[in-house]
Amino acid sequence: MVGIRDVARRANVSPAAVSRVLNEDKTISIAPETRKRILAAAEALDYNINRRKYTKKRMPSIGVISTISKASEEQDIYYRELRVGLEEEARRLHLGMNRIYNLSDNPKQWTDLDQLGAIIVVGTITNDSITQLLKQNKNLIVVDNPDIQQEVDMVYGDLERMTTSVLTLLLENDHRDIAYIGGYRVDLDEFGGKIVTQFEKRMRAYLHFMQDNQLEEFIDYRLGLWTEQDGERLTEELLKERQDHLPTAILVGSDPMAVGVYSALNKENIVIGKEIQIISFDNLEVAEKLKPGLTSIQINAKSIGKAAVRMALERIDNLREEYIIMTYPTKLVIRDSFNPDRK
Known part of the structure; x- marks a missing residue:
């Protein structure tokens, strides 16, 4: 029986290219001549290129x-x-x-x-x-x-690299006292059992960045659930403990948590974007609607x-x-x- 590899050898292309062309993958970037060669090879070998019959x-x-x-x-x-x-x-x-x-x-x-x-x-x-x-x-x-x-x-999504890039941007803009508010990492086993640790990707990148840039004295992180409620609670704790020396920037692990961060800061009349600057992750619809608008990292x-x-x-x-x-x-x-x- 003729297979994809046979078509690929005759057309002098990879099997992956044959599969994507025959399945009409719109995302593939391939020269028109190569596409014609693949279709001609399939026809010459009497390979079934009717997508519905082939896939079913x-x-x-x-x-x-x-x-x-x-x-x-x-x-x-x-x-x-x-x-x-x-x-x-x-x-x-x-x-x-x-x-x-x-x-x-x-x-x-x-x-x-x-x-x-x-x-x-x-x-x-x-x-x-x-x-x-x-x-x-x-x-x-x-x-x-x-x-x-x-x-x-x-x-x-390359969250660790982006976390480092954002922290670098903050440092380049004179921010050294940067706090992190995020959630725990939860690993599940095959029965739904949970293993909770603090070294989630964004948190891990934050710690590495602060240490690599000799900013250990400014390390301040708060972890909880990935919810608006915990974002607010953790920020309230941070403000209470650091009322005399607030961080100049807060990196937040998710937009829902950032909504809670906004709420806690607004209660204390702290001007977001001036007294404390905030960057978050997800770029959800709410990020644009918040006042001021929330700077956020978009993940497709x-x-x-x-x-x-x-x-x-x-x-x-x-x-x-x-x-x-x-x-x-x-x-x-x-x-x-x-x-x-x-x-």
Whole structure:
């Protein structure tokens, strides 16, 4: 039976290029002549390039294992957008995505994972759980967990690098006394059990930056839940303890927490953007509506989800043997909570 690799050899291109052209992947950048050569090779080999017939015959389902509960996912726009990206790309490639596990809902066990074409894991789960998953299915894609040690495909937003870049920008604008308010890292095992640690990606980058720039005396971090309520509570604690020597800037781990930070600062009549400058993560709709507007780091969750599905398809079609790590860039959207001209 003629396969993708046969077409690839005849067209003198990679199997991945053949798969993406035949599946009409709009994101691929390929020369018109190369595209014609691939289609001609498929036709010459009598390879079935009718997308619907081809995919319905060959494409198995993808399973999704998420550390986020269904309720939390509905309230968190980042994970909501990531799920949209997963589903949209699966539909476009005619892949089933009906097996979805939410670890926060305390599943009893994972069964029949070896029957799936691939598994996409969203969020931070333990290394032991990854090992157990690999015993059932080698086609594993891990999303938003760059700390995994096993050899698996990974895709995530480059939050540590962006955290360092933002802190560098603050330092260049004369900020040395920079506080951090964020959330704990929560790793889940296959039964929904939680392992809570403080060294989440943004927090870790903050500590490294302050130490690398000899700013240890200014290190001040507060951690809690990733909620508006805890953002407000942690800021109130910081203001109470440091009323005589406030930080000049606060880096906040998420926009929902930043809403709480705003509330606490406003209660004390502290002028945001002048007395204390704030930069956050997510660039949610609320960031623009806050007064003053919240400077925030934008992460394209939908694109990350789509990339994970494409990586899964490459595994299903055996288009590559090597593992790949894909990082998506982030973008700083500057608003009035941060004044880069401060001197």
